[in-house]
Amino acid sequence: MRRLLSLIALASTYTQVAIAQPVFATEFPAAASPLSPEALTKLVADNVFKLKPATGPEIRVEYRGNWAYFNAGNASDNGKWRIEGSAVCVEWKRIPPGCSEMRMVGDTLYTKRASNGEVLPLLPN
Numbered sequence: 001m002r003r004l005l006s007l008i009a010l011a012s013t014y015t016q017v018a019i020a021q022p023v024f025a026t027e028f029p030a031a032a033s034p035l036s037p038e039a040l041t042k043l044v045a046d047n048v049f050k051l052k053p054a055t056g057p058e059i060r061v062e063y064r065g066n067w068a069y070f071n072a073g074n075a076s077d078n079g080k081w082r083i084e085g086s087a088v089c090v091e092w093k094r095i096p097p098g099c100s101e102m103r104m105v106g107d108t109l110y111t112k113r114a115s116n117g118e119v120l121p122l123l124p125n
Contacts, residue, residue, distance in 0.1 A: 032103035034086035
């Protein structure tokens, strides 16, 4: 009986953890369209954006010259950025490098985060 109660308690804990997982968009809005490398460069170069992920602190990303600067709470990094097709790729110094696909809907630029696939609007900062 004691073992059965332990198993029930363990199953309950796993269920609560599963339910507590964050839910976020992983697909671009239906009307989103990819950009040409030239159009994406014009939108990103020399601009600063903020992103509000489903979990964690607000993210601030700045693109200056060929360098990108990242700040999220106590975490920060920088690295060289480039455009590949309709994605912005960054070779960060500390965090893993990656390419984030970008799409546009009206005047709003969206990104699919390379780190976890979350789709977020890039808001002007």
